[in-house]
Amino acid sequence: MDERTTIAEELRARVGRSAFHRTFGMEVDEASRGEVVLGWEAREEHLNLQGLVHGGVLATLLDTAMGLAIRSALEPGRRHVTIEMGVHYLRPAHPGRLRARGRVARIGREIAFADAEVVDAQDRVLARATGTFSVGHERG
16 A cells, blocks of 8 residues: 555544544545645535525635644644634535635644645635644644
8 A cells, every 4th residue: 555545544444433533524535744635515514694695604624634744744643733823715505516725834843833724616715724733643
């Protein structure tokens, strides 16, 4: 089994063990070291009062894509926690299949940086984010 397949399987298992991620409905479509693509179906219950996908829901998707991209590049025994995230909403998001692509920019001893974007079925960028993450060792 190649490294890409192993990373994707490990992330799928991690997401599958999380009640939050299962309930939210995110799926790991692709993953390699430092990069992840999530798939997600925006439904009626995710809409704001204007009938568009709520920005907070998109932010959750972006944060998860960045976090899992960092997770894919960390060695076992290390953790990642979001410190700060900035989001730019570029287009309205409508119900349907969306994808979030997360990428590591840099991982240091204590801080990591990543970026992500959410795209629709036509591959139009709907939102972009950058994030700063604390990366350290898990406490026993």
